[in-house]
Amino acid sequence: MTITAGTEPPEAPEQSEAERPEAVPAELTGAPVGRRLVLGLLGLGAAGVVTGRAIQDWLARRLSSLQQNDPTGLSDLLPLGNNFRYYSIVGSVPVKDASNYELKISGLVDNPVTLTLPQLRAMMQTDLTLDFQCVTGWRVLDVPWRGVKLADLLDAAGVKTEGRAVRFTCFDDAYTESLTLQQARRDDVIVALEMLGEPVTHDHGGPVRLYVGPMYGYKSAKWLSGIEITGEVKRGYWEGRGYDIDAWVGESNGRNDVPTS
Amino acid sequence: MAVGTRPAKRVDLARFTLGERIVHWLTALLTVICMATAAVLYIGSLSIAFGHRQIVETIHIYCGYALPIPMLAGLAMRAYRVDARRLNRFSPDDWRWLRSRSRRDGHIPVGKFNAGQKLNSAFTAAAILILLGTGILMHFTGLADVAYRTGATFVHDWVALALGIVVLGHISYAARDAESRRGMRTGVVDATWARYEHGAWAAEHADGEAHDQHAPAPAGSDGREPASDPGGPVEPARVRPQL
Structure with missing residues (x-):
C-alpha cells in the first residue's frame, strides 16, 4: 500500500481548505521512509530466494546436532529446513503399540x-x-x-x-x-x-x-x-x-538433490 | 470518563471511513486464516492432530492469493490513499518519537499514525508481497529451478514467522487500547484520546471545522463544543484519559 502512496500528488486532508495550503500536515510531506523500507525488504527477499539454499545448508550443518538434542523441542519451531515436518493426510490416526499392532x-x-x-x-x-x-x-x-x-x-x-x-x-x-x-x-x-x-x-x-x-x-x-x-x-x-512413482532422490520430481543412498 | 457525568465533553473525531474499515477487517480475516493454516502445516503436533494436509494446504494457498486484494481495492478510495501516504511519510518528529524513551507521554506531536504504526505497516506490506512472490514460486513448481524454490521456501518460512510475531504484537497493542479498537470498529475516536495519542492529528481537526468530524452535536450548539475546542491548535493532552 505504501508503494503506490508515493505516486499520489500531495493532498491536504479534507479539513484543510484550498485557501490554507500551508496547513498541509507534516505527516503528508515527510520523507517516504515507508516506501524505501518496503523496497529494501523486497530486495532482501529476492536476495534470500537466490542465496536461501546456501544459507539453509550452512545453518543446517551447524545446528542439526544441537536441534536433535534439544530437550525442549522449541528449536524445531524454527524454519531451519533440517528437521522433520510431520505430514498426515487424514483427520486422525489410531495409536497402536505392541498389544494391537x-x-x-x-x-x-x-x-x-x-x-x-x-x-x-x-x-x-x-x-x-x-x-x-x-x-x-x-x-x-x-x-x-x-x-x-x-x-x-x-x-x-x-x-x-x-x-x-x-x-x-x-x-x-x-x-x-x-x-x-x-x-x-x-x-x-x-x-x-x-x-x-x-x-x-x-x-x-x-x-x-x-x-x-x-x-x-x-x-x-x-x-x-x-x-x-x-x-x-x-x-x-x-x-x-502429480509425484513420480520412481522417486529416486536427485533423479525424479524435477529435483537435483544429492542422493541419500 | 462516564458519559453520564460529562455528556457535553465527549467529542468524536472521524478516524477511518467505512471502506477503510472493511479493508482492515477483510485483511484481518484472511491473515488469521493464513496463520492458522500455516500453523497446522508447519507445527508437527498440530499437523498430526489436524491432518487433512491437502485441504489445509489448499485453503492456505487461496487465502494467501486473496490477501492483497482488499488493500489493492482500497487504493480506489481517496481516504485510503491519504492514509497510505501518511503511513509512508516520516516527519522529523517520527524519528524523535522512535528514539525517545518517553514517547508515550504525549510530548512529541504524533500525527494520525505514530512511527511504530508506520514501521508496522511498511513491514507488513513488504512481508505480504514477499510471501505472495515466494508462495507463487512454491506453488507453481515449473516457474523456477529447485535451488530457487528451496530459497523461496526458506524466505517464505522466515518472513512468515516474523510477520506472525508482528501481527501478534499488533493485536496485543490493540488489546490494551479500547479506544483505538473503537476507531477501527466504528470509525470514530474520542477527541481527548486523539489529543493524547495523536496530538498533531487532533490539532488538524481543531484547525478545520467540526462539520466533517462526525461529532455528535451537543444540544444547543452548532456542532462545536466550546469547552474543548478553543478554535486554535490544541495542546497535546498530558494526562492519559481513562476511557
Missing part, C-alpha cells in the same frame, strides 16, 4: 502371514544411517534407522513367480505406496522399528513404518499395516497427485 503380508505369496510387533523384533535387525529427504525440500542428515529388511519379509512369505510389485497400506486407512519387486529387495529398504535411536514414535509413523533409503520421503510410508504382492505397480497416494 499387526503387519499383514498378502497377495501373490505362498505363505500369507500376519506378524506382530514382538515377531518383527525377533527377526534379524538391520541398521542404516542415512538422510531423510522430503520432496518439498527439507532434509534431515544422518538419521539412524533400525528394522527388518523388506527382502527378508518377502522371502519369509515366499513371492510367487507372477509377483512383480509390492503395495503398501497403512492403518490411517488412507495412505498407500508401492515399489517394484526389484526396488523392494534393495538392502537399504527396511521395515523400520526404530529411528533416531528409539522406537518409531506415533508422529513418525510408529510403531512400524517403511524406510526406502534411496527415495523421497513419501515412499517411506508411515503407520505401515499391510504388504501386498501384486502383478504390477499401483500408484500411491501422492503419485495420484
Whole structure:
C-alpha cells in the first residue's frame, strides 16, 4: 500500500481548505521512509530466494546436532529446513503399540502371514544411517534407522513367480505406496522399528513404518499395516497427485538433490 | 470518563471511513486464516492432530492469493490513499518519537499514525508481497529451478514467522487500547484520546471545522463544543484519559 502512496500528488486532508495550503500536515510531506523500507525488504527477499539454499545448508550443518538434542523441542519451531515436518493426510490416526499392532503380508505369496510387533523384533535387525529427504525440500542428515529388511519379509512369505510389485497400506486407512519387486529387495529398504535411536514414535509413523533409503520421503510410508504382492505397480497416494512413482532422490520430481543412498 | 457525568465533553473525531474499515477487517480475516493454516502445516503436533494436509494446504494457498486484494481495492478510495501516504511519510518528529524513551507521554506531536504504526505497516506490506512472490514460486513448481524454490521456501518460512510475531504484537497493542479498537470498529475516536495519542492529528481537526468530524452535536450548539475546542491548535493532552 505504501508503494503506490508515493505516486499520489500531495493532498491536504479534507479539513484543510484550498485557501490554507500551508496547513498541509507534516505527516503528508515527510520523507517516504515507508516506501524505501518496503523496497529494501523486497530486495532482501529476492536476495534470500537466490542465496536461501546456501544459507539453509550452512545453518543446517551447524545446528542439526544441537536441534536433535534439544530437550525442549522449541528449536524445531524454527524454519531451519533440517528437521522433520510431520505430514498426515487424514483427520486422525489410531495409536497402536505392541498389544494391537499387526503387519499383514498378502497377495501373490505362498505363505500369507500376519506378524506382530514382538515377531518383527525377533527377526534379524538391520541398521542404516542415512538422510531423510522430503520432496518439498527439507532434509534431515544422518538419521539412524533400525528394522527388518523388506527382502527378508518377502522371502519369509515366499513371492510367487507372477509377483512383480509390492503395495503398501497403512492403518490411517488412507495412505498407500508401492515399489517394484526389484526396488523392494534393495538392502537399504527396511521395515523400520526404530529411528533416531528409539522406537518409531506415533508422529513418525510408529510403531512400524517403511524406510526406502534411496527415495523421497513419501515412499517411506508411515503407520505401515499391510504388504501386498501384486502383478504390477499401483500408484500411491501422492503419485495420484502429480509425484513420480520412481522417486529416486536427485533423479525424479524435477529435483537435483544429492542422493541419500 | 462516564458519559453520564460529562455528556457535553465527549467529542468524536472521524478516524477511518467505512471502506477503510472493511479493508482492515477483510485483511484481518484472511491473515488469521493464513496463520492458522500455516500453523497446522508447519507445527508437527498440530499437523498430526489436524491432518487433512491437502485441504489445509489448499485453503492456505487461496487465502494467501486473496490477501492483497482488499488493500489493492482500497487504493480506489481517496481516504485510503491519504492514509497510505501518511503511513509512508516520516516527519522529523517520527524519528524523535522512535528514539525517545518517553514517547508515550504525549510530548512529541504524533500525527494520525505514530512511527511504530508506520514501521508496522511498511513491514507488513513488504512481508505480504514477499510471501505472495515466494508462495507463487512454491506453488507453481515449473516457474523456477529447485535451488530457487528451496530459497523461496526458506524466505517464505522466515518472513512468515516474523510477520506472525508482528501481527501478534499488533493485536496485543490493540488489546490494551479500547479506544483505538473503537476507531477501527466504528470509525470514530474520542477527541481527548486523539489529543493524547495523536496530538498533531487532533490539532488538524481543531484547525478545520467540526462539520466533517462526525461529532455528535451537543444540544444547543452548532456542532462545536466550546469547552474543548478553543478554535486554535490544541495542546497535546498530558494526562492519559481513562476511557
